[in-house]
Amino acid sequence: MQQLGPFLAVGGVIALIAGIVYLAWLMEKKRTEAMTAYAQSHGYVFEGNTPQLIDELSAFKLFNQGRARTAKNTMRGSKEPGAVRICDYQFTTGHGKHQQVHQQTIVVLKTPGRMAPHFFLRRQRALFDALGKVFGGQDINFDDDEAFSKAYVLQTNGDEQQLRGFMSPGLRASLTKMSDKNLLMEVAGDTLVLHLGRRLKPEQLDGLVADAVNIRRNWS
Numbered sequence: 730m731q732q733l734g735p736f737l738a739v740g741g742v743i744a745l746i747a748g749i750v751y752l753a754w755l756m757e758k759k760r761t762e763a764m765t766a767y768a769q770s771h772g773y774v775f776e777g778n779t780p781q782l783i784d785e786l787s788a789f790k791l792f793n794q795g796r797a798r799t800a801k802n803t804m805r806g807s808k809e810p811g812a813v814r815i816c817d818y819q820f821t822t823g824h825g826k827h828q829q830v831h832q833q834t835i836v837v838l839k840t841p842g843r844m845a846p847h848f849f850l851r852r853q854r855a856l857f858d859a860l861g862k863v864f865g866g867q868d869i870n871f872d873d874d875e876a877f878s879k880a881y882v883l884q885t886n887g888d889e890q891q892l893r894g895f896m897s898p899g900l901r902a903s904l905t906k907m908s909d910k911n912l913l914m915e916v917a918g919d920t921l922v923l924h925l926g927r928r929l930k931p932e933q934l935d936g937l938v939a940d941a942v943n944i945r946r947n948w949s
Contacts, residue, residue, distance in 0.1 A: 760802065760817070761777075761801075761802055763930075763931050764802040764804065764817070764931060765802075766931070767804075767931035767934060768804040771934075771935075772806070773804035773805060773806060773813075773815070774804060774805050774806075775802075775803075775804045776803040776804060776805060777801065777802070777803060778799070778800065778801045778803070779800045779801070779803040779816065780799070780800065782800045782803060782814070782816065782837070783798050783799075783800050783818075786837065786920070786922065788917060789915050789917065789920075789922055790849055790915055791818070791833075791835070791913075791915065791922060791924075792818075794820055794822065794831075795820035795821050795822040795831065796820065796821055796822075797819075797820060797821040798818070798819070798820045799818070799819055799820075800816045800817070800818050801816065801817050802816055802817045803815070803816035803817075804816070812838065812839050812840075812841075813836070813837070813838055813839075813938065813941075814836070814837040815834065815835070815836055815837075815934055815937075815938070816834070816835060816837075817832065817833075817834055817928060818832075818833055818834075818835050818924075819831060819832040819833070832927065832928045833924040833925065833926055833927055833928060834924060834925075834927075834928050834929040834933075834934070834937070835922055835923065835924040836921075836922070836923045836924070836934075836937050836938055836941045837920065837921070837922055838920070838921045838923070838941045838942070838945055839919055839920050839921075840919045840920075840921070840945055840948070841919055842919070843919060843945070843948055844918050844919055845895060845916045845917070845918065845919070845921075845948060846885065846887050846888060846891045846892045846895050846916075847885050847886055847887040847892075847915075847916065847917045847918075848883060848884065848885045848887075848892050848895075848896075848915070848916055849883075849884045849885070849914070849915045850881050850882070850883050850884075850904070850912070850913075850914045850915075851881065851882055851912070851913045851914070852880065852881060852882075852908060852911050852912065852913075853868075853879065853880060853881055853882050867884045867885075868882045868883065868884065869883040869884065869885065869889060869892065869893070870883075871893070871896070871901065874898070874901050874905075876905050877901040877902075877904065877905045880904075880905055880908035881904065881908065883896070895948075897947070899947050900944070900947040900948065903943060903944060903947045904944065907940060910925065910940070911925055911926060912924075912925065912940065913925065913926055914944070921941055921944065921945060923937060923940060923941045923944070924937070925937065
């Protein structure tokens with residue numbers, strides 16, 4: 730019986746791993762079913778896995794991080810093809826015990842004919858961003874808008890003066906009102922990518938889409 734001990738232990742480990750894999754598969758299956766149901770009830774066309782979306786948005790910061798990038802449970806607005814898309818996007822960083830899978834539900838909003846300069850915006854993190862400034866990290870502030878400047882880190886890889894002109898008082902005021910939502914946003918040309926840094930439940934998607942539309946409405 731003692732000779733069977735190692736085999737039973739190995740069998741137990743294999744069974745545990747298989748159970749974890751199955752549970753993960755089951756959770757993803759339920760997630761897809763829930764997202765499909767949301768799409769059908771809200772007038773979206775469900776597209777499933779869309780690796781082409783990652784290629785399309787390859788210039789954006791979010792889509793240049795980590796490895797094993799996937800876009801799944803993608804849906805698009807049926808009235809304006811390509812204008813509004815929602816998907817679960819994930820990527821992996823680190824290796825071994827330091828490996829981490831980052832998951833977020835994103836909204837991609839295209840605005841043909843309404844171009845914007847490039848910018849990346851996220852909520853300010855006091856200590857981390859204070860250290861960043863010491864070491865030369867970019868954060869574009871507005872002397873006449875302390876509330877916005879304290880709420881967000883604003884960065885660009887383009888023309889800073891052009892961005893300052895684009896960030897109208899109305900747009901800044903709208904964003905300041907949303908500062909408690911932990912928005913992460915990047916805009917380039919006619920495309921806006923918005924997320925909260927995590928996966929959202931289907932019932933939370935309306936709010937994220939509404940925020941994206943509200944931001945676009947305030948573009949100059």
